[in-house]
Amino acid sequence: MKALSIRQPWAWLIVNGFKPIENRSWNTNFRGRILIHASLKVDREGEKWVRKTFPAIKLPDSYDLGGIVGSAELHDVVTSSSSKWFSGPFGLKLACAKVGRFIPLKGKLHLFEVPENIARAV
Numbered sequence: 001m002k003a004l005s006i007r008q009p010w011a012w013l014i015v016n017g018f019k020p021i022e023n024r025s026w027n028t029n030f031r032g033r034i035l036i037h038a039s040l041k042v043d044r045e046g047e048k049w050v051r052k053t054f055p056a057i058k059l060p061d062s063y064d065l066g067g068i069v070g071s072a073e074l075h076d077v078v079t080s081s082s083s084k085w086f087s088g089p090f091g092l093k094l095a096c097a098k099v100g101r102f103i104p105l106k107g108k109l110h111l112f113e114v115p116e117n118i119a120r121a122v
Helices: 010-015 044-053 116-121
Strands: 002-008 021-024 032-042 067-078 090-104 111-113
Touching (some): 010 067
Parallel strands (some): 002 032
């Protein structure tokens, strides 16, 4: 199973169904369910942007960091979108997101394979 490492609050927003597009500088041909990995860093400027742009979304006071936090279906990659979440140049379109139990795991760049025991635990 593949995973994508994402800074918080973006990972939280994805698995909780608020953010349907994840921006990347790279493209992928992969389609299917991926695990969402929360990296060790929090994007505080991004968090401020979310609070200002989407005041109805109540972000948590703290986030799980350094592990799997849920999953989503990667069903397309776009180079343009009218969504406020899109900043490009590539937008990974995600659907059917689910919060999962936190599983500590070191992240990697791009889509990465998770160990078999982690994939089974999810």
